[in-house]
Amino acid sequence: MRYKSFTIEHYRAIESPVEINLTNQSLIPLIGVNECGKTTILQAIFAFDSANDEDYDGRHLQNTINLYHTTDNDPLVTAEIEIAYATLKQVWDTVINPTATARQKPPGTTMPAPTSAAPPAPPHQEFPLSQSTYTGSIRLIRNLTRKQYSFPQFSNLSPRLQDALANEILRFMPYILYNDDFQDRPPSTFPIPTPKPNQIPAWLAIYERLFKETDPSYSLFTTAQLDDPRRKDSILSDVQNKLNSTLTKAWRTFLLDRTRHIQVRLEISKTDLQIKIVENIGQKERFFEVVDRSKGFLWFYNFVMKLEFNPKISGNRKDTIYLLDEPGSYLHAAAQEKLCAKLKAISTKYGKVIFCTHSHHLLDPEQIPINSIMIVGKSANKNISLTPLPRYSTSREKVTPLQPVFEALQISAAEFTQDNLPILAVEGIYDKYAIRMFLPEGNKLRIFPGTSADAILKNIQTLNAFGRHYIAIWDNDAEGRKVKKRAESVFGPHEARRFDLLPSRDGGKDRTMEHMFESSDLDVLRQNLNLPADATYESIIGGLFYAAPKVRQSLTANVGSTTKQNFQILQSIVNKRLEHSRALLETE
Numbered sequence: 001m002r003y004k005s006f007t008i009e010h011y012r013a014i015e016s017p018v019e020i021n022l023t024n025q026s027l028i029p030l031i032g033v034n035e036c037g038k039t040t041i042l043q044a045i046f047a048f049d050s051a052n053d054e055d056y057d058g059r060h061l062q063n064t065i066n067l068y069h070t071t072d073n074d075p076l077v078t079a080e081i082e083i084a085y086a087t088l089k090q091v092w093d094t095v096i097n098p099t100a101t102a103r104q105k106p107p108g109t110t111m112p113a114p115t116s117a118a119p120p121a122p123p124h125q126e127f128p129l130s131q132s133t134y135t136g137s138i139r140l141i142r143n144l145t146r147k148q149y150s151f152p153q154f155s156n157l158s159p160r161l162q163d164a165l166a167n168e169i170l171r172f173m174p175y176i177l178y179n180d181d182f183q184d185r186p187p188s189t190f191p192i193p194t195p196k197p198n199q200i201p202a203w204l205a206i207y208e209r210l211f212k213e214t215d216p217s218y219s220l221f222t223t224a225q226l227d228d229p230r231r232k233d234s235i236l237s238d239v240q241n242k243l244n245s246t247l248t249k250a251w252r253t254f255l256l257d258r259t260r261h262i263q264v265r266l267e268i269s270k271t272d273l274q275i276k277i278v279e280n281i282g283q284k285e286r287f288f289e290v291v292d293r294s295k296g297f298l299w300f301y302n303f304v305m306k307l308e309f310n311p312k313i314s315g316n317r318k319d320t321i322y323l324l325d326e327p328g329s330y331l332h333a334a335a336q337e338k339l340c341a342k343l344k345a346i347s348t349k350y351g352k353v354i355f356c357t358h359s360h361h362l363l364d365p366e367q368i369p370i371n372s373i374m375i376v377g378k379s380a381n382k383n384i385s386l387t388p389l390p391r392y393s394t395s396r397e398k399v400t401p402l403q404p405v406f407e408a409l410q411i412s413a414a415e416f417t418q419d420n421l422p423i424l425a426v427e428g429i430y431d432k433y434a435i436r437m438f439l440p441e442g443n444k445l446r447i448f449p450g451t452s453a454d455a456i457l458k459n460i461q462t463l464n465a466f467g468r469h470y471i472a473i474w475d476n477d478a479e480g481r482k483v484k485k486r487a488e489s490v491f492g493p494h495e496a497r498r499f500d501l502l503p504s505r506d507g508g509k510d511r512t513m514e515h516m517f518e519s520s521d522l523d524v525l526r527q528n529l530n531l532p533a534d535a536t537y538e539s540i541i542g543g544l545f546y547a548a549p550k551v552r553q554s555l556t557a558n559v560g561s562t563t564k565q566n567f568q569i570l571q572s573i574v575n576k577r578l579e580h581s582r583a584l585l586e587t588e
Contacts, residue, residue, distance in 0.1 A: 037384035038356035
């Protein structure tokens, strides 16, 4: 059972339906300027599951009407859910025919305790859906004003039964987790209620999960009540080691300050849990409250604790929905780039990640397919819209696939080329993918893709304006040769020493990047990537680029000798043009 999509309408400034489709994407960035509605989309998705109603003081369920309009429509969030026919039928019998069928565990699920008794049901009703016509998914709609679910496929049921049926299904669904780095700050002291309550406060529940992850027999609540200080200290030592090893590993991942040695110390009494940050300065220890640390550390601690010790996650968390509001806002650029890779890993191993950001460091095309980026906008009448990057209309001529990102974040394309790597300008994004994977020294270049042969000419102007060490290579076809010749005329003979074409083919045939590959190699790649027989070159190269690293490494290493030779020839062309580019820079 998993979520396939969410559709939002009439929620705050979202008037017309806005859809987030998760079917073929597991990592979805939402980008746009301040106040465009990114957070609104995340909070609407979070509001779908009633299990989240008390989190964040219920802010996501407050002020949900559109203040820009005078007409009141109930805010609705619709989820399309993949669920097996047998499971759906079992849920039907549990709710609609509770006395006719003994309560059983739905196939492949873990049965939690009932949240509440089902409402009185009418006499036995046959399950109305046929297995032969069932499509494999259902739609549930939550009305956020009435906090009630409706079930379009069972619209003949009373509203009360539809709501009960939906709630029963949601008991088996993956959790939807929301992390707001600006609102949720980890406190330093937690009162420990006695006896242990049924509903544990959020952060205390995180530490209880930490105790359980350390040893299933441990519990924060039972440890607090221990009278034997030796036993208590032993448990705390184990828990602290678990916590600090987790934090240390993550600290290195995000390239935070390695010169400081920071540890977390737990102190527990029968009435409260205290968290102290211990920093070793030379031979001395200094103690701080959690909130005394930098904003970057607070974000880091918040993120890691909720990721690793979230009490809402149990067992297989493959399809958990992670909603991250401006992750890593207080991290420096290198740490944000590491975070981008971390988000990719989370989306691969643990579930679906939807995050909003202002930072292009979290939009690294090496990690995130550009087709997964969604641009959030707000119209003149204040309605929020959501547009996939490929369908976004730019205000100027589109000369790079990432131009909509530049405009949405209000940054310059030059900001994507701020390292010291030499830049290779090419015609398209799939040229970039192919060069990155197959050019022997492709990892030593910053590949700057355009959208056509003519776009390279326009991008050269930007690269020249910032004095960048660059070269440009066009396809060796009629259009590429024509635009290269025009570029030589526009920029002059000295600058033209940076320009070249893909190596020619035998017999003088045109060559695009696709022709760098033997057709048999593309067939092998397509088959190993489990792509359909009619998969395009773009689908094959894109699929390979975003495949698991081990898969990509194995497949690229095993292409035929002709393909490898073609890219070796291209490497020699690149090296020659880079020498000319260096010489030009030295004479300027």
